[in-house]
Amino acid sequence: MSSLLIRNGRLLDPARVVDRVADVLIEEGRIRQIGADLAAPAGATVVDAPGKVVAPGFIDIHVHLRVPGQEYKEDMRTGTAAAVRGGFIGVACMPNTRPVIDNAPLVSHLYHLAAREGLCKVWPTGAITKGSKGDELAEIGEMWEAGVCAITDDGRPVEQAETMRQAMIYARQFDLAVMDHCEDKSLSAGGCMHEGKVSSELGLKGIPGASEEAHVARNILLALETGARVHMQHLSSRRSVELVRWGKAMGARVTCEATPHHFTLTDQAVADMDYSTNTKMNPPLREEADRQAIIAGLQDGTVDMISTDHAPHHIDEKDVEYPLAAYGITGLETSVGITLDRLVRPGLISLEQMILMMSTRQAQLINQTPPALVEGAEADITVLDLERTWTVRADQMASKSKNSPFIGWTLTGAPHATVVGGKLRMLEMKVIAE
Ligand SMILES: [Zn+2]
Numbered sequence: 001m002s003s004l005l006i007r008n009g010r011l012l013d014p015a016r017v018v019d020r021v022a023d024v025l026i027e028e029g030r031i032r033q034i035g036a037d038l039a040a041p042a043g044a045t046v047v048d049a050p051g052k053v054v055a056p057g058f059i060d061i062h063v064h065l066r067v068p069g070q071e072y073k074e075d076m077r078t079g080t081a082a083a084v085r086g087g088f089i090g091v092a093c094m095p096n097t098r099p100v101i102d103n104a105p106l107v108s109h110l111y112h113l114a115a116r117e118g119l120c121k122v123w124p125t126g127a128i129t130k131g132s133k134g135d136e137l138a139e140i141g142e143m144w145e146a147g148v149c150a151i152t153d154d155g156r157p158v159e160q161a162e163t164m165r166q167a168m169i170y171a172r173q174f175d176l177a178v179m180d181h182c183e184d185k186s187l188s189a190g191g192c193m194h195e196g197k198v199s200s201e202l203g204l205k206g207i208p209g210a211s212e213e214a215h216v217a218r219n220i221l222l223a224l225e226t227g228a229r230v231h232m233q234h235l236s237s238r239r240s241v242e243l244v245r246w247g248k249a250m251g252a253r254v255t256c257e258a259t260p261h262h263f264t265l266t267d268q269a270v271a272d273m274d275y276s277t278n279t280k281m282n283p284p285l286r287e288e289a290d291r292q293a294i295i296a297g298l299q300d301g302t303v304d305m306i307s308t309d310h311a312p313h314h315i316d317e318k319d320v321e322y323p324l325a326a327y328g329i330t331g332l333e334t335s336v337g338i339t340l341d342r343l344v345r346p347g348l349i350s351l352e353q354m355i356l357m358m359s360t361r362q363a364q365l366i367n368q369t370p371p372a373l374v375e376g377a378e379a380d381i382t383v384l385d386l387e388r389t390w391t392v393r394a395d396q397m398a399s400k401s402k403n404s405p406f407i408g409w410t411l412t413g414a415p416h417a418t419v420v421g422g423k424l425r426m427l428e429m430k431v432i433a434e
Contacts, residue, residue: 002043002044002045003025003026003027003032003040003041003043003044003045004025004026004027004044004045004046004047004379004419004422004423004424005023005024005025005026005038005040005041005044005045005046005047006023006024006026006047006049006054006381006383006417006419007023007038007040007046007047007048007049007050008021008022008023008048008049008050009021009022009023009024009049009050009052009053009054009383010051010052010053010054011024011034011054011373012053012054012055012351012352012355012373013055013056013355013372013373013374014352014353014355014356014360015056015356015360015370015372016372016373016374018373018374022034022035022036023035023036023037023038024038024054024373024379024381025038025041025044026379026381026419026422027041027422028422029378029379029421029422029423030376030377030378030379030422031373031374031375031376031377031378031379032375033375034373034374034375045424047383047417047424047427049383049416049417051386051387052383052384052385052386052416052417053351053383053384053386054373054381054383055355055359055373055381055382055383055384056355056359056360056370056371056372056373056380056381056382057088057089057090057359057371057380057381057382057418057419057420058087058088058089058336058358058359058362058382058415059088059089059090059091059092059358059359059362059363059366059368059371060083060086060088060090060091060092060307060308060310060331060332060335060358060362061091061092061149061150061179061257061305061307061362061365061366062092062094062154062233062234062257062259062307062308062309062310063079063083063091063092063093063094063308063309063310063332064093064094064096064309064310064311064312064328065079065080065091065093065094065097065122066079066097066312067079067093067097067110067113068097068098068099068106068109068110069097069098069099070097070098072314072400073312073313073314073317073400073401074312074399074400074401075117075400076113076114076116076117076118076122077117077118077119077433078398078399078400079091079093079310079312079332079399079400080114080117080118080119080120080122081119081398081399081431081433082310082330082332082333082397082398082399083119083120083332084119084120084398084418084420084425084426084431085332085333085397085398085415085418085426085429085430085431086332086333086334086335086336086415087335087336087382087384087415087416087418087426088120088332088382088418089120089121089371089380089381089382089418089419089420089421089425090120090121090122090123090368090380090420091120091121091122091123091310091332092122092123092124092125092149092150092362092366093110093122093123093124093125094125094152094154094155095124095125095126095127095132095152095153095154096127096132096153096154096155096156099131100127100130100131100132101124101125101126101127102126102127102129102130102131102132102138102139102143103126103138103139103142103143104139104142104143104145104146105146106124107124107126107143107146107147107148108146108147110122110124111124111146111147119420119425119431119433120418120420120425121380121420121421123147123149123366123368124147124148124149125148125149125150125151125152125154125179126138126140126143126148126150126151127151127152127153128140128151128152128153128158128163128164128167128178129153129158129163129167132153132155132156134153134156134157134158134159134160134163135163137163137166137167137170138151140167140170140171140174140176141170141173141174144174144176148176149176149366149367149368150176150177150178150179150231150365150366151167151171151176151177151178151179152178152179152180152181152233153180153181154179154180154181154233155181156181156183157180157181157182157183157184157185157215158180159184159185161218161222164178164180164218164219164222165222165225165226168222168223168226168228168230169226169228171228171229172226172227172228172229175229175367176229176367177229177230177231177255177365177366177367178228178229178230178231179230179231179232179233180215180219180230180231180232180233181233181234182212182213182214182215182216182219182232182233182235182240182283183211183212183215183282183283184210184211184212184214184215185211187207187208187210187211187214188207188208188211188282190205191205191206191207191208191211191284192204192205192207192280192284192322192323192325193205193206193207193267193270193279193280193284193285193322194206194207194209194236194267194284194285194286194287195207195208195209196267196286196287198267198268198270198271199267201271202270202271202275204270204322204323205323206284207282207283207284209236209237209238209239209240209286209290210239211283212235212236212237212240212283213237213239213240213243216232216235216240216243216244217243219232219254220243220244220246220247220250220252220254223247223252223253223254224247224250224251224252227253228253229253229254229255229365230252230253230254230255231254231255231256231257231365232244232254232255232256232257233256233257233307233309234257234258234259234262234283234307234309235256235257235258235262235283235294235297235303236258236262236283236284236285236286236290236294237283237286237290237293238286238289238290238292238293238294240256241256241293241294241296241297241302241303242293244256244297244302244303245297245300245302248302255304255305255361255365256297256302256303256304257303257304257305257306257307258294258297258298258303258305258306258307259306259307259308259309259331260306260308260331260334260335260338260339260342261281261285261329261331261405262283262285262286262290262291262294263291263294263295263298263306263342263343264291264338264342265279265285265291265405266285266286266287266288266290266291267284267285267286267287268288269285269405270285270322273405275322276405277318277319277320277322277325277326277403278318278329278403278404278405278407279405280322280325280326280327280328281309281311281327281328281329282327282328295343295348298343298348298349298353298357299348299349299353303357304357304361304365305357305358305361305362305365306335306339306354306357306358307362308330308331308332308335309328309329309331310330310331310332310399311327311328311329311330311331311403312328312330312399312400312401312403313326313328313401313403314401315401315402315403318403328403329403329404329405330397330399330401330402330403330404331404332399333392333397333398333399333404334392334404334406334409334411335358336358336382336384336413336414336415337390337392337411337413337414337415338406338409338411339354339358339413340354340384340386340411340412340413340414341411341412341413344386344413345412345413351386359371359382378421378422379419379421379422380419380420380421381417381418381419382415382417382418382419383415383416383417383418383419384413384414384415384416385413385414385415385416386412386413387412387413388412388413388414388416389410389411389412390410390411390414390429391408391409391410391411392404392406392407392408392409392410392411393407393408394407396429398431414429415429416428416429
């Protein structure tokens with residue numbers, strides 16, 4: 001493997017209290033040396049990074065790679081290409097595939113496929129229940145042995161509290177995080193957007209915030225009782241944030257994530273974007289007070305991380321009437337830009353907070369060694385360009401699907417380079433496949 005020299009960047013690794021301008025020399029997949037004026041070995045690739053921020057590699061623990069079974073939406077190559085283009089060195093992929101990832105052989109299959117075709121690291125999650133049907137627990141122990149990084153029935157909630165409790169008791173033995181898509185189906189049934197003033201004006205059936213909140217509250221209580229690690233996925237409502245704040249204060253081992261769309265957009269986008277189905281996702285875009293509460297949660301650490309819920313869909317599944325369209329939007333290629341432009345630039349969060357939320361804490365949640373800017377560490381690095389102004393364009397996306405509400409947005413701040421295990425996989429938002 002050829003060596004790589006990242007020259008003159010501002011190294012910023014808040015978990016290690018690193019903040020200094022230096023060169024980073026990478027050899028054999030590892031950070032060999034950090035220092036001033038390092039010489040580039042013969043044949044080394046040099047990335048000039050003066051004025052750029054060199055950070056521990058970003059991770060997204062909420063990604064739908066659609067593999068196996070729905071390769072018409074995304075495949076291993078395109079999904080991981082979208083990840084590295086977006087600045088991510090690794091993703092945790094969701095198990096709501098065809099078939100559902102609920103057994104050890106499928107987990108192993110995904111690791112093999114990722115090693116063969118992936119451009120970044122891929123950590124499969126496994127289903128909580130067989131087929132994610134909510135009835136019988138999946139073979140959690142066997143999946144753990146096969147390397148599953150967490151369990152979740154994402155796409156659906158675990159409806160029965162007792163099933164969830166058993167899953168937590170089981171997962172705790174392996175210190176696996178139980179991730180949950182929080183939704184009370186009896187409250188959300190038939191809804192296609194947030195229930196509120198806008199949904200009544202538009203005449204669309206709504207999903208009340210309580211649908212999410214009821215399950216957040218339940219999960220916190222179960223986490224308190226079982227001692228398990230429980231992670232609430234894609235929180236959208238202000239009361240959910242408040243509940244997690246309370247749960248943490250009570251000593252529950254709970255964490256949660258927010259998506260760029262939930263801290264950027266509100267249900268008003270459904271009207272403003274003229275019923276664009278790229279505003280349809282589950283949980284839905286909510287009200288301004290919810291958006292503000294999520295930002296406040298990110299600021300005070302109640303919300304632990306920013307994840308995308310990257311959910312690619314074919315145009316045919318989106319180019320239909322609003323109530324009939326598939327839920328979900330892509331996110332890998334816009335997450336870093338949106339976060340820099342909408343949270344860091346206006347001073348709502350610091351760059352250090354962003355790095356903790358997009359790298360360190362994500363690795364910790366899925367039991368991986370957090371990427372670190374220290375000599376000897378595996379070279380998983382994200383370089384940021386804080387000054388680059390760019391426009392999100394569908395034809396430049398590496399994902400197979402283009403269902404993003406951010407197409408056309410102009411953002412300042414972008415991922416500049418992605419180094420995965422010592423390999424330069426992206427430079428200036430262009431994917432380097434080999
Ligand atoms: Zn979900």
